[in-house]
Amino acid sequence: MRAADVGDPVMGRLVRSQGPGAAVEAIRKGALPEDFVAGERLHDHGPTRVAELHRRFQAWHARLEIADPAADLETGHRTGARLVIPGSTEWPTQLDALGHSRPLGLWVHGSADLRFSCLRSVAMVGARAATAYGVHVAAEFGVALSEAGWTVVSGGAYGIDGAAHRGALVGDAPTIAVLACGTDICYPSGHHELFAAIREKGAVVSECPPGVHPTRARFLIRNRLIAALSRGTLVVEAAIRSGALNTAGHAVSLGRYLAALPGPITSEMSIGCHKLIRDRNAVCVTTPEELIELVGLIGDDIAVPVRGPVLPRDALNEPTRRVLDAVPSRGGAGPASIAVSGGVDLTTALSCLGGLAAAGYVERVPKGWRLRRGQP
Structure with a gap:
């Protein structure tokens, strides 16, 4: 996890091919496993030239030289975070759908069991510069979903993310914040109290080791986890260029449900939602019940049909x-x-x-x- 960038598919293929222990030894020795190189060439994915693989191995080797895994584990223990890896009882198996981009492990800080919490979960994403309409609706959806027993997964950012988490904290179900930095880093800093509340009732999650600060690339790579952890994703508000649309793209590629909330046609913050609906990539939902019907079990989570008044x-x-x-x-x-x-x-x-x-x-x-x- 220290050697490679988060979501590195080449590292993912190396670990799948050699196993984690052998992969670490190969990186330390700087020796490319022959069967791994042959597999890269055969399937023609990622860097297939030996020179490119050597350069990548050299970068991993340099990072591994200064890594201190024992210190990471001690820091996690001291701050209250635990390391969850594939095969452990708390590992959410739906992440396996990410293939070679599956995280090597997750740092989890909170009272909730990550796997159990995500069995019935919905991702809610949207603009940081959210409108009053978007914040209000995100909070209402968060409350209703949590009261119905659905975990709300989001990114802990300002705007829609924060409103969704706050609404979910009102109900009984946990809420999960997936960060683009270490779980010991409070970003954004204004959400210190919100993250504390989430840890009390849910969990703060990251694939970044302790002390790692966020970057633009890590935010985009993080979005695949938000989509993969949930049964479906709701885009509440999104401009035409928005990180929320990146999460929506991951949901579509994973075959997960995608929904979008309509907004005023005069609002720039709803252009992305309307495009998703117009292009038939997302289902238009207007109530939490409609969203639950979309992502829930057939026959068990049917929304009450909307009817006019009976005269x-x-x-x-x-x-x-x-x-x-x-x-x-x-x-x-x-x-x-x-x-x-x-x-x-x-x-x-x-x-x-x-x-x-x-x-x-x-x-x-x-x-x-x-x-x-x-x-x-």
Whole structure:
């Protein structure tokens, strides 16, 4: 984890090919395993030329020379973080979908069990420069998801991320913040209290060793973990160039559900969401229930269909509704005229008018019948 950059697929292939122990020994000796080099050439992925692999090995060797794994473990223990690696009981197996870019391990600081917490989880991402609308909706979704037993996964940043985490802290489910720096680094610094609350009820997670500070590249690489940990990703707000769209791309490539929240067409912070929906990469959702239905189990997490208000006239049968529609609101009309206008015979019209009068829909006037004011 100290030797290679986070998400390095070449290191991932080396570890898969040789095993972690043999990979470390090969890097220390600066000797390229022949079967690994042959595999790189055969599959034509990553650097296939031996010279390029040698340069990469030299960089790994230099980093490994100054690495102190024992100190990392001691720092993690002192600050409250634990190292979770593939094969351990807390390892989220859904990360295996990342293939050779799967993290070599994760530092986890918090009370929640990472694997168990992510079994029913949703990622919520969006703009740092969020609008009041975006912050409000993200917090509401966070509360509703957490109260429904769904873990909210996000990046701990300002804007949408922070609002989603704060909303999730109101409910019963944990919330997971995936950082682009070591778990002992508070970035952004203004979220010191928020991270403390997340550690109390959830967990702060990173593949960066202790003491590592964030970079732009690490933020983008981190996004794949947010998408991979969750069943689906919701983009709350995103400009046309946004890190949230990078997370959405990872969700699509992993075959995970992707949803987007519509916003005002005049808002630059919703352009990215609208593009995802227009390009049919994301499902439009407007309520937490719709999001849960998308990512949940078929038959168990069905959202209640949205319907308009039920009016008394909805209970009327077809002939009666036709007669009612033919009755004028002013003046008046005779039964024969109403029957012709409503497309029914005179007997039906008279019968329906009597029932409508008794129910308070119509009333008699000198010119015949008209709608009663304040009808139900």
